[in-house]
Every structure is written in C-alpha cells, then in structure tokens.
Amino acid sequence: MFMRTLFLKDETGTDFSRKEKMLYVLIAGFFISFYLRSHPVINNSVIGLLFIFSFYYNGLREKVRLLWQRKAVLLMLLFFLLHLISSLFSSNKQEALDMLALRSPLLLFPVSLGLIVISGKLKDRILWLYNLVTTGAAAVCLGWALVLYRQTGNAALLYNDSLSDAIGKQSIYxxxxxxxxxxxxVYLLNKRVSFINRGLAYCSILFLLFIHFLLASRMNMIVLYTCLLGYAVYYIIRRRKILEGLILVMGLVIGAFLLFKMFPKTFNRFRELGYTEYQFNNKAVESHYNMEVTADQWNGANIRLAIWQCGWELARTHWLTGVQLGDKEDRLMEVYREKDFQFAVKTQRNLHSNYLDVLVSFGVIGLLLFVTGYLLLPLLSCLRQHDGIGVFIVLAFAAAFFSETYFDRSMGAVLAGFFLSFVLSDKRLAAGKVTDCPPGTA
Known part of the structure; x- marks a missing residue:
C-alpha cells in the first residue's frame, strides 16, 4: 500500500493528470537532490527542469493572470529586479554577479511554482512526500553520526552541525x-487525509523531534515548541478535549526535560544567552556546545549583537537605497576594521539577519519589498483562506530570518524561494476562494 501511494498508484493517486504526476516527480527529485551531499549540480539541474516544466504546466496567459492576482509573486519579482538594478550600481561587479547567481532561486521559484495552480490533493501529496524524504535524511544523519561516534568515542559528533554533516547542511537549515x-x-493528521499511515506519521514525528533536539538550533527550537504548545491550547479550546490537550502539553514538557537531562550539550546552546556583553577588540575564542561557556568568550548571542550594531550603523548612513548588493560585504568589513572587530574580520561574518542584510543592501525600499512580498502578503493569503500549514511555513521563515542571513547561502535561498512560493501555488484569488482545478484551465 505504501509503495502504491508513493508512486501515485493508489485510488486517489490515479486521479491526477499527467502534468500533475510529472510535477510530483520533479518535486520529488528536488527534495531528494537537495539532501545529496556535495552534489549541488544535480539539485540545480532539477530546479532548472522544474522552471522549464512550469511553462508546459500552464500557458503564458494564465501565468500573467496569476501574476496580477498573486501580488506577493509580483513583489517577489520586483525584489529580484532590485537585485539586478543594485548590481549595476555596485562597485564590486564580481561580488554582485556572484550574489545574483547564489540568489537566482528567488527568481526561479516565484516564476515556476508561484505562477501555477496545483490542487489541494496534490499539495497534500507533496507535503507527505517531503515529510518522508526529510525523515529519511534525518535517519541518514543519525546513522552516520553513530558510526563516527563508535569509531572515535566523541559524543560531540551527535550534535549540531556535526549531526547534519552527512547531508552537507548546517544545523540551522x-x-x-x-x-x-x-x-x-500535524496538518495532514488533522486533515485526516486517507493515504497516510497514522502510525508511521506519529513515529516520524517523534523521531524528527529527537533529531531536532540534537541539532540544537535555538531559534528553530523556540519556534517549534511554541507552535506545538499553541496547537495544544487550540486543541483544548476548539475541540474541548481538555484531558487530551493537557496530556499533550505535559508530554511535551516531560519529554523536553528528559532530553535536556540526557543530552546536556544542547542546553549549552541556551546558556550562551546569559552572556550577551561584548567588546569589539576581544580576541577570545568562540564558544562551542562541547565546551564550558564563560563570560569572556564570543558566543552565538554576543557575536550577533556586536554584528547587528555594526550593520545598523552602516544601514543608518544609507537608509533609503542601501550600500548596493556587490559592495555590502566590503563596506561591512570596513566597519568591522574601524571598530577593531578582528574576530568578525577573520571569520568573514555576515550580518546574521536576513532583515538587516536586506536593509543594508537595498535600504528601506528593499526591506519593504521583501517583507511585504515574502511574508506579509503570503501570510494574509493563507489566513484569509484558512491554510494552516501555509501560516506555519511563513511564520517559521519569518522567525528564522531574524538570526540568520538566508539569502547569503545557496541552501537558504533555495529553501526560502521554494517554500514561500509553494504556499501560494494552490491559491486562486478569484472570488476570494481557493479553487482546486486542473492545470491550464484558468
């Protein structure tokens, strides 16, 4: 039954059109290739095929109509146009070209996924497929980390970036x-879709929560646990199942407590938040989850505070149009040197905030385009059409953008471009409703 569902041979899977099945296969290839370590060419090739296929999936006339209906996609494209304009005015042309290539998914995905219409049923299949592939990737990470731990006896290999090294991804991503x-x-279980195995789903959730804890990404842990607690409260109030809701909350609290006791290195990541003081000329080493945290070290908290101060000073002097895309890094290094922030110069630290990065690069104009196109309009669209999973996806990225510069990493640009376009792909704004219709019939 599982394999039939996976290959769309089950009862509902056979109802999909040929174009929908081809889209499903391409997106499956995208998910799998994204997790392949040291093989970006394969993933880039699949992205290119997905982009080309989108013009076969529906016609140009429909794309134009969707572009005017989906204002978020229009602003996404204007945001990338701002990249092109900024590159022309950049002094460092090579850096500008490198950044354009790295951020090309911010153009490719809005044009491909952002300008097609997929049915709700296909959307559910794609999410289910994503869950399976991600669970498989997590299993590979844990398996490889356990092999290395057995060989070396070094428990640090089970945490953070070391754990996700098997797939070549930083732990935050x-x-x-x-x-x-x-x-x-949670969305698929709550929707009670017919094609998933609930036992498999619950096992996957528990396993992913365990891996997530070992990855020790503070912002993502806060987002995940806050959302799960929020869902538990919603479950109690909306469903009036107080006992079940309280059991869920207690289970989360007890589970988190036991994990912190059994795997204390993760708690080290949160101890850093107690040491936020900094001096720019501090030559101390950077703290690590596998070492004792002390006040004299650089850590994830005070590094960001110091960098944000430098970035904010740079943004204030170029608040309207920014310092331009190609010159951002050079100008930031100048500020670091002026403040004798040698640690940041040696490690070539970026701004560690997508919002601040956009503000420094493109000014207030760029920040308004980015926040409105990538976050506010997609969020409003999801809320208006009661798309719970869409709301969670947008909020997850909105929170993640606070502490990391996603657009300065290829994997960050790919993730943001794909998922923030995907949440729009099942929405047709005519008459204010979502219409599940076959491709190319608009």
Missing part, C-alpha cells in the same frame, strides 16, 4: 526543514 516536516505531519 536542517532544523528549519524538520520544523516544516513536523508542521506538515
């Missing part, structure tokens, strides 16, 4: 992907 998978499982 993989933790976000697990957030999306857990949200998707």
């Amino acid at each position: 993989f933790a976000l992907m697990i957030n999306l998978a857990v949200f998707s499982w």
